[in-house]
Amino acid sequence: MGMLFRYAWKSFWRRRTRSTMVVAGVTLSVALLVAVLTVTQSVENAIASALDAAGADIVVQKRVDACPFRLVKLPKDLATIDMAVVERLEQHEGVAQASGVLELWAFHFADTGGGGGLDLPFTGDKRSDAADDAAESGPMAGGQGVPMVMGEGGEMKSLQPTVVAGIDPSRRTIGPVRLARREGGADGPEKCCAVTEGRYLSADDDYHALITVQYAQARGIEVGDLLPLGPHHEFEVVGLVDISGTARIAGAEAFIPLASAQEMFGEGEVVDTIFVSLTSRRASAAVEQYIRELIGEGASITTETNVEAGTAALAAVTRNTLLAVSAFVLLFAMLALARNAIDGVAQRVNEVGVMKAIGWSNSEVGRLFAAEAACAALIGGLLGSVLGGVVGWTWGRFADLELPASLNYFPPCSTTEAPLGLPLSTTPSPTVFILGVAAALVIGTVAGLAAARRAARLAPTEALRRI
Amino acid sequence: MPREYISLRAVTRIYQRAHSQLAALRDVSLSIGEGEFVGVTGHSGAGKSTLLNLIGGLDRPSGGSVVVGGTDLGALDEDALAVYRRQTVGFVFQNASLVPALTVLENVMLPLVPLPDAEADKLRRVEDALAEANIEHRASHLPGELSGGEQQRAAVARAMVNDPRLILADEPTGELDAENAGRILALLERLNRQGRTVIIASHDRRTIAGTRRVLHLREGTLVGDGGRTAEPRPEHGDTGGTQR
Ligand SMILES: Nc1ncnc2c1ncn2[C@@H]1O[C@H](COP(=O)(O)OP(=O)(O)O)[C@@H](O)[C@H]1O
Ligand SMILES: [Mg+2]
Numbered sequence: 001m002g003m004l005f006r007y008a009w010k011s012f013w014r015r016r017t018r019s020t021m022v023v024a025g026v027t028l029s030v031a032l033l034v035a036v037l038t039v040t041q042s043v044e045n046a047i048a049s050a051l052d053a054a055g056a057d058i059v060v061q062k063r064v065d066a067c068p069f070r071l072v073k074l075p076k077d078l079a080t081i082d083m084a085v086v087e088r089l090e091q092h093e094g095v096a097q098a099s100g101v102l103e104l105w106a107f108h109f110a111d112t113g114g115g116g117g118l119d120l121p122f123t124g125d126k127r128s129d130a131a132d133d134a135a136e137s138g139p140m141a142g143g144q145g146v147p148m149v150m151g152e153g154g155e156m157k158s159l160q161p162t163v164v165a166g167i168d169p170s171r172r173t174i175g176p177v178r179l180a181r182r183e184g185g186a187d188g189p190e191k192c193c194a195v196t197e198g199r200y201l202s203a204d205d206d207y208h209a210l211i212t213v214q215y216a217q218a219r220g221i222e223v224g225d226l227l228p229l230g231p232h233h234e235f236e237v238v239g240l241v242d243i244s245g246t247a248r249i250a251g252a253e254a255f256i257p258l259a260s261a262q263e264m265f266g267e268g269e270v271v272d273t274i275f276v277s278l279t280s281r282r283a284s285a286a287v288e289q290y291i292r293e294l295i296g297e298g299a300s301i302t303t304e305t306n307v308e309a310g311t312a313a314l315a316a317v318t319r320n321t322l323l324a325v326s327a328f329v330l331l332f333a334m335l336a337l338a339r340n341a342i343d344g345v346a347q348r349v350n351e352v353g354v355m356k357a358i359g360w361s362n363s364e365v366g367r368l369f370a371a372e373a374a375c376a377a378l379i380g381g382l383l384g385s386v387l388g389g390v391v392g393w394t395w396g397r398f399a400d401l402e403l404p405a406s407l408n409y410f411p412p413c414s415t416t417e418a419p420l421g422l423p424l425s426t427t428p429s430p431t432v433f434i435l436g437v438a439a440a441l442v443i444g445t446v447a448g449l450a451a452a453r454r455a456a457r458l459a460p461t462e463a464l465r466r467i
Numbered sequence: 468m469p470r471e472y473i474s475l476r477a478v479t480r481i482y483q484r485a486h487s488q489l490a491a492l493r494d495v496s497l498s499i500g501e502g503e504f505v506g507v508t509g510h511s512g513a514g515k516s517t518l519l520n521l522i523g524g525l526d527r528p529s530g531g532s533v534v535v536g537g538t539d540l541g542a543l544d545e546d547a548l549a550v551y552r553r554q555t556v557g558f559v560f561q562n563a564s565l566v567p568a569l570t571v572l573e574n575v576m577l578p579l580v581p582l583p584d585a586e587a588d589k590l591r592r593v594e595d596a597l598a599e600a601n602i603e604h605r606a607s608h609l610p611g612e613l614s615g616g617e618q619q620r621a622a623v624a625r626a627m628v629n630d631p632r633l634i635l636a637d638e639p640t641g642e643l644d645a646e647n648a649g650r651i652l653a654l655l656e657r658l659n660r661q662g663r664t665v666i667i668a669s670h671d672r673r674t675i676a677g678t679r680r681v682l683h684l685r686e687g688t689l690v691g692d693g694g695r696t697a698e699p700r701p702e703h704g705d706t707g708g709t710q711r
Contacts (some may be wrong), residue, residue, distance in 0.1 A: 003580050003586065004580055004581065007569070007573065007577075007580055010568065010569060010573065011566070011568045011569065014568040014569075014609075015568055157677040191514050230496070259529075284655070350564070351566050351567075354565075355559075355566075355577065356549070356552075357523070357525055357551040357552065357560075358526070358553070358557075358558060358577055358578040358625065358626075358629075359549055359550070359553025359554070359556075359578050359581070359629065360549065360553075360577075360580075360581060361546050361550075361576075361581070362545055362546075362549070362551075363546075363551035364581045377690065391566065459526075460520075460525045461517075461520050461525050461526045464516075464520075464525070464560065465516075
């Protein structure tokens with residue numbers, strides 16, 4: 001048996017021109033498949049990482065037409081959801097945890113010349129009305145920088161937005177800045193949020209804030225400073241947190257206790273984003289259905305599957321299209337390979353005759369041809385997997401993949417950028433590699449069997465007559 | 468008379484053609500003893516190759532029976548026929564019968580490849596065969612690098628590597644010059660002297676000049692069966708060696 005394969009290998013290797021063509025065909029088609037798989041898998045992983053970072057399987061929001069500007073407002077087109085919904089969701093079968101977050105855009109006044117000054121005077125109702133007006137023609141309308149308002153003494157003041165998320169400090173395994181690893185979750189601690197300085201929020205905090213390192217740097221804020229959020233409130237910064245590295249859903253610049261956020265917003269016990277983790281993936285469809293019933297019109301449900309569909313890089317060509325294309329190419333390669341292998345038998349008909357004459361059985365001759373095709377497939381599969389991996393990896397190096405902006409609206413003139421960038425790790429995966437080689441072996445075997453059948457059926461006298 | 472080794476009884480081989488049938492062999496009966504050295508002659512198309520193929524188990528008769536060494540080949544299935552060819556028969560063909568992608572050594576090894584024997588043992592047998600055919604100095608060359616005579620010697624080495632009882636050579640000197648043809652025939656004669664039954668088919672009377680018995684085919688019919696020592700039978704005999 002081993003000897004037969006060695007002979008097949010020699011026969012393959014010494015017919016280099018022909019073999020090169022075959023190997024090239026297999027290589028290219030396998031490379032395509034592997035590249036597509038690598039890219040789609042890395043996109044999937046990146047997307048999963050965004051949900052993983054929040055410790056959630058489902059994120060629930062409700063959308064309306066963009067609401068009017070206020071100094072403390074919901075981001076863009078988000079609508080409020082009553083806290084009761086969160087409680088009912090948490091009771092539902094299949095749901096492990098449900099945690100409500102109130103994400104807000106809070107504007108405060110800043111001196112233009114002050115370079116970011118935090119020493120804001122309290123501003124009256126009148127002024128906030130004026131700010132409303134100014135803002136209406138500012139960021140919301142044209143998106144042109146920081147809106148300006150006239151101060152009391154006639155000096156110019158700017159409206160400085162901060163993206164704020166009110167979170168439940170007792171929920172440490174779910175949410176935009178969860179601290180602890182999710183029960184049974186596969187993600188390591190590096191995916192959770194690292195408090196780099198100070199401390200995390202605690203249950204008895206009220207006007208305390210945890211801010212991102214990036215925001216702190218941009219604004220020159222340190223732990224212990226007072227941070228104005230919205231026109232009326234100041235929060236004591238208790239800690240810095242690093243949320244870079246992963247895209248965030250409902251990520252913010254400042255995290256405050258949910259109750260304080262609700263008070264600041266002034267519409268009672270409401271949230272605008274709910275993070276839901278499931279006891280098992282199978283519950284997903286049923287829970288989604290229940291969420292739609294609870295929220296009604298405007299429900300916006302984000303799961304791994306539908307983030308993917310909405311992710312920019314894959315919007316035009318979806319994963320399934322790509323996979324269909326590569327499957328088609330593989331099929332084509334298989335047919336071409338089979339055709340080629342059968343031609344090979346025709347060209348080697350006297351060889352087949354001689355082998356049978358010297359005592360090789362039909363199946364042994366068939367096996368030789370099948371083994372030769374397998375050699376081509378194996379080499380093509382290996383080369384193709386490597387090539388495809390390199391192509392996929394290169395794509396990952398240069399591709400810019402972001403979460404849909406709707407999952408994390410930052411105002412146009414925010415201090416820091418919305419954490420939407422999805423880190424693509426296109427390090428070649430062994431699974432994909434094995435899959436590529438396996439695909440090559442399958443097409444090679446099919447082609448080889450076609451040739452083997454042809455060779456086996458050839459009557460030896462018929463073959464020898466053509467000598 | 469040696470013990471009967473090959474026996475053909477009323478063998479007919481009819482080829483189906485597009486609009487007609489062609490009887491390549493018609494009612495051929497003959498008997499060949501163990502260790503005989505037999506020539507088969509006749510014009511091109513007379514049925515020589517067909518006869519050898521039937522004896523060698525490469526083909527099956529349309530009628531009649533072929534028995535070799537007590538085995539009725541008609542009773543064997545395809546795989547058993549392959550085993551019969553592997554164990555009992557060594558074929559030598561006219562030309563180009565070496566696999567071009569394999570070296571001489573690998574070509575000679577080919578009949579042994581499917582066998583379960585130890586590789587060292589196989590290699591020793593190959594080396595013996597190469598030495599006997601006087602081609603061992605070309606063992607690692609590809610057939611394309613060899614002269615016609617060398618190629619054919621390698622083919623003879625391959626035919627004897629499995630130590631067959633029966634050697635079938637179909638136009639073994641077809642494309643060789645006189646000197647090389649002589650070397651091949653000398654090789655075949657030596658194989659016969661070792662006790663093997665050797666049958667050479669050729670349209671060229673010179674090729675079979677060394678054989679002890681000549682079968683003469685004409686349009687599929689056995690028209691002559693004469694031992695060199697035997698009296699030519701008048702009704703079948705070769706009439707003065709004239710070619711039609
Ligand atoms: N596979 C085949 N199909 C049809 N006719 C064949 C086939 N093989 C041989 N023949 C015919 O049978 C006759 C005998 O052929 P063959 O045995 O090769 O003759 P020889 O070897 O004496 O030249 C020829 O007429 C040949 O054309
Ligand atoms: Mg012939």
